[in-house]
Structure formats: structure tokens, C-alpha cells
Amino acid sequence: MKVLTVVGARPQFIKAAAVSNVIRKHHTEILVHTGQHYDENMSKVFFDELNIPKPDYNLEVGSGSHGRQTGMMLIKLEEIYEKEKPDFVLVYGDTNSTLAGALCASKLLIPVAHVEAGLRSFNRDMPEEQNRVLTDHLSNLLFVPTESAVENLKKEGITKGVYNVGDVMFDAVLNFKKLAENKNQIIKEIGLQGKEYILTTIHRAENTNHIDRLKNIVEALNECNKAVILPLHPRTKKYMTDYGLKFNENIKVIEPVGYLEMINLEMNSEKIVTDSGGVQKEAFFMKKPCITMRDETEWVETVKNGWNVVVGTDKEKILDSIVNFVPNKDQKDIFGDGNASGKILEILDK
Known part of the structure; x- marks a missing residue:
């Protein structure tokens, strides 16, 4: 199986550090860095210290308006998708890179897997909220981190392909703490x-x-x-x-x-x-x-x-x-068991 992963911002690098490590033990992964975060302190250092594989492609999109960023990503991603012909496109979170990665794949009829699906702030003024809602409605597999995310999707009529695997950032913290x-x-x-x-x-x-x-x-x-x-x-x-x-x-x-x-x-x-x-x-x-x-x-x-x-x-x-502000003494286990990456791999395999 060939999985093409699209990342472009700090949180996505962290999540990819956990998931890519698991995928590459069993399958081929093509890693595309959009360059949405282009500052070396914001990007390169993450790849170095987390031992994330060097990106196969760096689009070097850089900063710009939402339309310009997303449009440039779509143009460049389309060429890569047509060349690589992946079985799945894997996207993370709620950035412009997420939306561009999912939209381009959907147009080319390539299945989309969205990690950290189902989150809602219910504030449509936020670009992140627009990105995550649109990406969820384009996705074939929705890997959600919490039960409330499952309920959010259900309210929008999305029930097929939804899996509560836990939070991959919890995996990362346990791995790197x-x-x-x-x-x-x-x-x-x-x-x-x-x-x-x-x-x-x-x-x-x-x-x-x-x-x-x-x-x-x-x-x-x-x-x-x-x-x-x-x-x-x-x-x-x-x-x-x-x-x-x-x-x-x-x-x-x-x-x-x-x-x-x-x-x-x-x-x-x-x-x-x-x-x-x-x-x-x-x-x-x-x-x-x-x-x-x-x-x-x-x-x-x-x-x-x-x-x-x-x-x-x-x-x-x-x-x-x-x-x-003083927190509760007791803390519930609400983000899974720290093996979200392994569960994602099992579902992709099936």
C-alpha cells in the first residue's frame, strides 16, 4: 500500500512523527511538506529532532493569503498525486495544507483519511473551523480523537468510516517525553x-x-x-x-x-x-x-x-x-490509550 501524507505546520509534523513511524514499518509512504510554515525554527528543527523522514516533496508555498496559499498547493499537489498514484492521501488537523490535500485528492477520486477529524469550535469565522468541516465532508476515513468528535460528525450526517482511535498527539508525548x-x-x-x-x-x-x-x-x-x-x-x-x-x-x-x-x-x-x-x-x-x-x-x-x-x-x-484557577485533582482518560497510530494502521490495512 502507498500512502501519501501531506503536512505543512508544526502540529502536523508532531502527529506525522508518530503515525509515519508506524506506517513505514509495513507500507510505502510519500511525505509532502507544503511549506506553509517556512521559518527554519518553525519547521526544519521539527523534522530534525523528531527524526521525521525527509520530505519527498517540498512545495515551498510560504506565507500569503488563504486563497493564494490553498490555490498554489492545489496546483502542485495535483501534479504529485498524478505522478505517485497513492492508495490513500493522509491529512492532519485543520490548516490550509489539510484542506488542499483533501480537496485535491477528492477531485482525483483518491480516498482521503483525516487524522483529528470531528473537532468543532462552532465558530465559522475561524479559518481552521472552515478547513476542518470541509475536510471531514471530503474524507472517506475519519480518525477522531474523542467521543464528542464522533457526536459532532453524527450531527452533520457523517457516520460511515468514522473511527475513534484516540489522539495521536498523546502518542507523540508518550514517545518523546x-x-x-x-x-x-x-x-x-x-x-x-x-x-x-x-x-x-x-x-x-x-x-x-x-x-x-x-x-x-x-x-x-x-x-x-x-x-x-x-x-x-x-x-x-x-x-x-x-x-x-x-x-x-x-x-x-x-x-x-x-x-x-x-x-x-x-x-x-x-x-x-x-x-x-x-x-x-x-x-x-x-x-x-x-x-x-x-x-x-x-x-x-x-x-x-x-x-x-x-x-x-x-x-x-x-x-x-x-x-x-485550580484544576480538578482527578483527571479522566479522554484521549485514548496512546496507541492511536497503531489503530490507524490497522484500519488502513483493512
Whole structure:
């Protein structure tokens, strides 16, 4: 069997590290990197440290509008699909790379398998929500991470080809956690100890591209009276400059980090403040309280389980949660058993 995998952004590299390793033991995999994340710190380092096979194709699409990015991917992917003639196209998550990979395959009548299907924030203003909904409706096999994802698909009339395999990012954390334990150089350089800092990430367009939202986040972090480590996304850095916003000295701004360093920063943090979907889950895996700076989340189980609180970009809510949010002591096993990749392979084989 020949599987063609399309990736283009950091979370997809992590998921592919788990799944590709299993697929390649039994079948042929063609790996296509769209180049949606083109910064070396955002892309190449992930392939290197996670030992992901070198991409067979790199489309080098780079940044641009949604239409331009997706259109360029479609043109280039079509040529590759027609040349490689895969049995399946495998896509991950909710990026433009995901949608382009699925749409191009569907037009060519190549079966599509979607890993992390069925998630819904129910906010159609989010490009990610549009991408994941459209991809699900194009897919033949839908590998979902949670029971609520199964229910979301059922409400949209999708019941065939749906498999709750668990979360492949849980696989990745279990696989790489031991390696990450020694990646504590950043904490040492900053001069902090474990559980002495808040770990923060800010990257979503809904926050970075609106001055009021980003200003509220920056002011909350500046006033929280806590040490904050912030790996700064290139887009956030650009808008900080454009808006004339500055961080106080309690914010330790660093360059984007690799996956193992990020896992280490999460493991040693007191709390995590983020607008990332993947980091919300990783906080849950690490048993760290998570404060989500969005108006909704697709990872509703983390909220229902009492380990995640959604605060939007309300300055006072962010500040209050940093100080006072305490998670439930008990944590339910809601993301599977850490063998999602193996289950995906079994289903592809069948």
C-alpha cells in the first residue's frame, strides 16, 4: 500500500512523527511538506529532532493569503498525486495544507483519511473551523480523537468510516517525553526553576490581527506579577511592532522552540496560557492548568474535565485565572490509550 501524507505546520509534523513511524514499518509512504510554515525554527528543527523522514516533496508555498496559499498547493499537489498514484492521501488537523490535500485528492477520486477529524469550535469565522468541516465532508476515513468528535460528525450526517482511535498527539508525548526531560537549557539560561513561571503562546490570527485583543493579552501578562516564558511566533512579533506594543521585564521572550524544548517548558511550568489547540491538549497530558485565550475551544473535554478554562481576551479574566484557577485533582482518560497510530494502521490495512 502507498500512502501519501501531506503536512505543512508544526502540529502536523508532531502527529506525522508518530503515525509515519508506524506506517513505514509495513507500507510505502510519500511525505509532502507544503511549506506553509517556512521559518527554519518553525519547521526544519521539527523534522530534525523528531527524526521525521525527509520530505519527498517540498512545495515551498510560504506565507500569503488563504486563497493564494490553498490555490498554489492545489496546483502542485495535483501534479504529485498524478505522478505517485497513492492508495490513500493522509491529512492532519485543520490548516490550509489539510484542506488542499483533501480537496485535491477528492477531485482525483483518491480516498482521503483525516487524522483529528470531528473537532468543532462552532465558530465559522475561524479559518481552521472552515478547513476542518470541509475536510471531514471530503474524507472517506475519519480518525477522531474523542467521543464528542464522533457526536459532532453524527450531527452533520457523517457516520460511515468514522473511527475513534484516540489522539495521536498523546502518542507523540508518550514517545518523546523521556527525550524532552533533558531539554532544560532555556530555563537555566533565563535563571528560573521549575514551576516558577507561566508558559505562554500567542499565535492565532483572531488575536494577533486585532489590536484590542492583542493589547488585552499583553497588558494581562505584563500585570500578572509572574515570570512568563513566551516563545514568540513570527506573526505575533510583527503585529506587536505594528501596534507599538511592548512586554514588561517579567516576560521572557524567546525564539520559537523545537518540540522537545516545548515539551520540557510545559513539563516544568506552573500554568500554561495559550490560544493554541495543540498546547491545550499538551497541558492536559502534562497535568498543567490551562488558560485558553479564545472565545471557544474545540477541546471541550479538557474544559469539562476541569483542567482548562476559556477566558477569551478579557484582561481581568486572564489575570484572575493566572492567579486563582485550580484544576480538578482527578483527571479522566479522554484521549485514548496512546496507541492511536497503531489503530490507524490497522484500519488502513483493512
